[in-house]
């Protein structure tokens with residue numbers, strides 16, 4: 697009844713503040729909030745493709761490409777350190793732990809490395825154009841990597857090298873899954 701009366705009076709200045717605070721100043725949006733549940737049902741399973749938004753400028757695109765290159769290089773170095781330690785007779789678990797945490801953080805940052813306009817059109821890159829033709833698949837592969845990196849970091853916080861090896865192998869699969877399809881070999 698209250699909603700109907702607001703609509704009937706057509707008082708757009710009434711900002712009563714709905715659950716969606718970003719639209720709290722828009723009385724019309726508040727009214728439509730009441731009628732929204734049916735419209736949003738089913739939308740939650742779709743991949744979030746906002747990470748592929750176009751880079752705002754050439755300069756920004758160059759920076760993203762640079763961050764991606766540096767970030768992947770750091771991820772690769774971390775990977776090497778961990779592999780070496782876990783294969784050692786007595787692994788330096790403190791080093792594994794800190795490196796795993798850094799890799800999980802870098803994996804999270806990777807969501808910002810795939811803007812449209814940061815591919816081969818910029819020049820030299822190991823990122824294949826297929827990345828931007830298969831956005832949902834790339835997003836899924838990145839999400840799998842991020843989850844695996846967090847799972848590995850969680851287990852690395854403990855003291856069980858065998859469990860770490862299992863999680864590390866699972867994470868490595870997620871690197872390979874993306875590289876096989878979306879990374880070209882670059883020779884520096």
Ligand code: HEC
Nearest residue numbers: 765768769771772775821822823837838841870871874879
């Ligand atoms: C979602 C896709 C994806 C995942 C997951 C991924 N990578 Fe990459 N990786 C790329 C792409 C694309 C490039 C090429 C980047 C470029 O040249 O701009 C790359 C480049 C690299 C490079 C070369 C860095 C350079 O540019 O010199 C290394 C090393 C690397 N990745 C290691 C890893 C490791 C290790 C993992 C997992 C722990 C991983 N990557 C996970 C997509 C991925």
